[in-house]
Amino acid sequence: MPKIIYVDINGARRECNVANGVSVMEGAIANGIAGILAICGGSCACSTCHTYIDPEWMDRVGAASDIEDSTLELAYDRKPNSRLSCQIEVTDKLDGLVVHVAQNDG
Amino acid sequence: MTGKAPIIVIGAGQSGQQICDSLRKGGYEGHLMLLGDEASLPYQRPPLSKKFLTGTLEAERLLLRPASYYEQQKIDVHLNARVDSIDRAACRLRLRSGEALAYSGLALATGTRIRPLTVPGAADANIHYVRSLADGERLAAALKNARRVAVIGGGFIGLEVAAIAREQGREVVLIEAFERLMARAVAPQVSAFYAELHRGHGVEVLLGTGVDAIRTVAGEHTVVTSTGAEYTVDLIVAGIGVVPNSELAEAAGLACRNGIVVDDCARTSDPLIVAAGDCTWHMNGFLQREIRLESVQNAVDQAKSAAASLLGQSSVYCQVPWFWSDQYDIKLQIAGIGMPHDQAVLRGDVSSGAFSVCYFRDGVLVGVDSLNKPAEHMAARKLLAQGTPLSAAQAGDTSVDLMQLARGA
Numbered sequence: 001m002p003k004i005i006y007v008d009i010n011g012a013r014r015e016c017n018v019a020n021g022v023s024v025m026e027g028a029i030a031n032g033i034a035g036i037l038a039i040c041g042g043s044c045a046c047s048t049c050h051t052y053i054d055p056e057w058m059d060r061v062g063a064a065s066d067i068e069d070s071t072l073e074l075a076y077d078r079k080p081n082s083r084l085s086c087q088i089e090v091t092d093k094l095d096g097l098v099v100h101v102a103q104n105d106g
Numbered sequence: 107m108t109g110k111a112p113i114i115v116i117g118a119g120q121s122g123q124q125i126c127d128s129l130r131k132g133g134y135e136g137h138l139m140l141l142g143d144e145a146s147l148p149y150q151r152p153p154l155s156k157k158f159l160t161g162t163l164e165a166e167r168l169l170l171r172p173a174s175y176y177e178q179q180k181i182d183v184h185l186n187a188r189v190d191s192i193d194r195a196a197c198r199l200r201l202r203s204g205e206a207l208a209y210s211g212l213a214l215a216t217g218t219r220i221r222p223l224t225v226p227g228a229a230d231a232n233i234h235y236v237r238s239l240a241d242g243e244r245l246a247a248a249l250k251n252a253r254r255v256a257v258i259g260g261g262f263i264g265l266e267v268a269a270i271a272r273e274q275g276r277e278v279v280l281i282e283a284f285e286r287l288m289a290r291a292v293a294p295q296v297s298a299f300y301a302e303l304h305r306g307h308g309v310e311v312l313l314g315t316g317v318d319a320i321r322t323v324a325g326e327h328t329v330v331t332s333t334g335a336e337y338t339v340d341l342i343v344a345g346i347g348v349v350p351n352s353e354l355a356e357a358a359g360l361a362c363r364n365g366i367v368v369d370d371c372a373r374t375s376d377p378l379i380v381a382a383g384d385c386t387w388h389m390n391g392f393l394q395r396e397i398r399l400e401s402v403q404n405a406v407d408q409a410k411s412a413a414a415s416l417l418g419q420s421s422v423y424c425q426v427p428w429f430w431s432d433q434y435d436i437k438l439q440i441a442g443i444g445m446p447h448d449q450a451v452l453r454g455d456v457s458s459g460a461f462s463v464c465y466f467r468d469g470v471l472v473g474v475d476s477l478n479k480p481a482e483h484m485a486a487r488k489l490l491a492q493g494t495p496l497s498a499a500q501a502g503d504t505s506v507d508l509m510q511l512a513r514g515a
């Protein structure tokens with residue numbers, strides 16, 4: 001199972017095993033990562049699963065789709081490495097991925 | 107509210123879970139109970155009429171939070187626990203099991219239940235509805251073996267089910283009593299687009315057609331329509347609306363009017379009791395009128411106000427409504443509430459399958475439906491939230507970039 005490393009808003013780092021095929025958001029929810037709210041349940045409608053991808057991983061994670069790019073407009077403090085974690089599917093290729101949770105509350 | 111009795115949240119759905127979450131985030135450290143009459147921890151309902159029906163999404167993935175979350179947050183969850191009555195004078199409630207519980211604060215997040223079809227023969231026709239996980243599981247299993255499906259009701263849920271059934275190769279007839287689809291929510295242009303979309307995918311769409319009776323013989327159901335036509339199918343799904351679960355509140359003497367009446371801070375007339383989600387007839391701070399909404403946005407945002415009120419703060423519920431519906435490869439996204447309106451302006455080209463309709467009332471933008479136009483939807487949410495003026499002429503002119511306008515650029 002690929003490992004995803006979540007860094008929450010307080011800087012706490014957690015290594016979690018996340019199954020192939022589920023989203024980085026679902027991995028965060030299952031592991032109780034603070035700050036990922038995901039109120040639309042992964043429908044790319046709310047932006048409350050906003051994360052920053054560790055720069056080293058940007059190439060492997062790839063770019064956001066049009067719909068994700070639009071939804072990111074709602075995110076607070078969008079940056080070039082912003083991604084909605086519900087739109088990133090976990091695969092072996094992403095083993096070791098580091099994502100930083102953005103400010104999703106408020 | 108620091109007494110020994112817990113804060114109790116009735117209804118373990120989207121809104122109930124959010125109330126608990128917001129209470130903890132808001133600093134409430136006392137005993138917190140979440141009571142729900144279903145067997146499952148709070149889960150997402152939207153996929154039940156969408157991807158879940160394809161059988162490729164396990165029920166576990168619908169959970170809003172895993173069991174460990176409730177332990178960590180010290181939320182004392184009781185499932186299969188139905189609240190039968192509330193004694194406001196004594197600050198107690200009674201469960202179906204007979205158990206009585208005292209509360210120091212109470213939140214009602216009881217949601218809605220389906221409106222059953224009552225035409226002659228309906229009771230014997232094994233009709234499927236989609237509200238709960240149990241409903242979704244039952245329907246997903248039945249769809250696998252069905253050949254011909256009748257969907258009664260051309261609202262969001264009926265149409266989503268029809269789309270999935272077609273994608274799985276079932277023959278589908280969709281019967282809608284109004285002259286157009288999703289009539290309560292969208293403009294005629296949008297209804298017409300969807301009627302064509304479904305017909306293009308092979309659904310027989312009957313508009314302005316009621317159901318008079320259903321005859322069931324040997325597992326086959328014959329739906330008799332108001333035009334006298336008969337459709338024999340092996341599966342019937344009805345999506346003809348819901349009723350708010352407000353009887354509990356009403357019996358306790360709280361005002362109810364198409365839902366539990368609350369103010370713009372989700373407060374009932376009892377200072378110890380709040381309500382949120384599908385079950386409320388609420389003063390909407392954003393819309394500046396009373397309304398009942400059935401959406402994830404409303405369940406979550408109103409829950410935050412409800413939790414704040416229980417903590418003695420006042421946080422006005424004032425968020426832009428939004429909603430979505432997935433049918434085939436078209437994503438409909440709705441910002442604001444376009445109904446009622448006095449002008450609907452088309453933006454873009456309907457035949458391209460990607461366009462928006464902007465709704466105006468007294469010259470003011472009140473809502474936008476976007477079909478496969480996510481950028482316009484998100485821009486609309488920003489424009490509405492900020493109150494940025496948009497004229498009907500600008501709305502219809504695709505050379506005007508709504509996102510730029512929203513950004514104030």
Ligand SMILES: Cc1cc2nc3c(=O)[nH]c(=O)nc-3n(C[C@H](O)[C@H](O)[C@H](O)COP(=O)(O)OP(=O)(O)OC[C@H]3O[C@@H](n4cnc5c(N)ncnc54)[C@H](O)[C@@H]3O)c2cc1C
Nearest residue numbers: 117119120121143151152189216217383384400401402405
């Ligand atoms: C099939 C379907 C598709 C949907 N699609 C979308 C969509 O695409 N987008 C969107 O925004 N919204 C959608 N919705 C609407 C959205 O799911 C609801 O608005 C939301 O679930 C409302 O949350 P709630 O907590 O108010 O109510 P609910 O989620 O209904 O929760 C209320 C809970 O309270 C329980 N309860 C009631 N009375 C009692 C009692 N006396 N004691 C104990 N428990 C009780 C109920 O059993 C239920 O579990 C959809 C809904 C359905 C059914």
Ligand code: FES
Nearest residue numbers: 042046047049086
């Ligand atoms: S969960 Fe809502 S956008 Fe990702």
